[in-house]
Amino acid sequence: MGFDYLLFPGRHHLLTRFQAEFLTRVAGDATVVWAVTSANHENTKRNPIPYHRREAAIERLSAAEGLRSLVVPVFDTAPTDRFAAVTVKNVEVATGLALTPGNAVVACSTPAVAALYAGLGFTVLPVEDDPALPEPPERPWDVLMRLAAGDERWRELAHPASVDVFGRYRLAEAVRAVVNDPVVGDEGGLTATRDYRTYVEAFAAGADRKWRLVREHVRPGRIVDIGCGAGAVLEMADAEPALRESDLIGVEVARHLYEECVHKKAQGAFRNPNVFFYRRNVLGGAVFAPRSIDTTMTFALTHEIWSYGARMESLRRFVAAIYEHTVPGGVWINSDVCGPDGRDQLVHLRLSTSDGANPASPVAELSGDVAAYVGGLSTRARLDQFAVDFRFPFGYRPVSDDVVELTLGDAMDFLTRKDYTDNWLSETQEQFCGLEMADWKGLLTDVGFEVDAASHTTRNDWIVENRLAPVASLHRPDGTPLDWPVTHALLIARRPLNT
Incomplete structure (x- = not known):
């Protein structure tokens, strides 16, 4: 079988000795075209290694094994039956090389992908799943999971080219951190159900308010916004x-938001030349050197660390990391939701039953147009659905048709x-009221911070007047009305000068 090119598609995060043996045996004088898929993804569980490091290992393997290679990045796409055709087109655009069934074969051991290339007429050579092998070798992903x-x-099992690149650039540590991270999902976000377009719009709309809230407490120097979203607050700081x-x-840990930050910077949204963005998860290890940051800002972040991590264990680790990288005299400004004082006391909650549908029972597993279904429920029925979807312990006792304890x-x-x-299925994964203000103060002082007197709780009266009061009311079990409690906290935590 004669061919000029051997197309070898894959994510190629790690190269194995078996792959090298296969290619040197099969390729002969043909050029190996490495189509590196998900080339625009990195630092996620599914794609932990950046493209340029993958390319470096491929080139090093090719030189060591005497292979003539071309390396082509293929950006991630939504699942499509045209994946093979898109990859071939990427190769042509990047190199000017038109691969056809007449001049190329494909090496692939993923059945679904192999079928797509076969459907285009290509001959597909099995790699790790070759039935002629006495026993199947470990695939690259399996070797990466060993690491x-x-x-x-x-x-x-890995080829020396990968071992070398991983060692020089400390990629083994990076892989372990991201793959074993308890917070970040496979694609680099906190939850697969989140609509990031909505979040970008919300960040932009609220940036001015957030900046006015914290501006007087910001200490010049190295200023960090952790969980910066699309960089809207830093745009406010840039204008100061x-x-x-x-x-x-x-x-920012979420890939979608980080990419928006990088795009903004490239488009000239910042005047200060010393604006930098990092895609990191602080829980995965130190991001900054000890005592190197003057001001850290976090907005609507700590409740996510609590919710998607191991609650207090993860939050304490995060607070300790902030303390460690803060200079003596430096400040951490944290604005987030907050549980009410005395959050464990029993109350009676009266909810409207006339503002929507009241099905006989909640849906065990929501699907389809979730927003339309939940939005059509009465407030009382929505509580029943919330109890099913909320992933934290949540108990209530019906007192009457419209009152629960x-x-x-x-x-x-x-x-x-x-x-x-x-974002119902995303929001029900988060707990807003895990800590009240006294808990926060105890945690901060226990780690070593001093809590500034400017720290305080607030209540969002717009939410009370427009969202809560029209459909709900709070009472003590004896029927005495209760005022609406606080909903947010601003915490100003300073590292003492003598530490």
């Missing part, structure tokens, strides 16, 4: 003449989430 699990036998000599640093914290967790129907 992630701390199994040093990965070095015996008093901060023109400061470094403005954004840290539950803790004040659970009541506020429902009430502050009940109108988020567009």
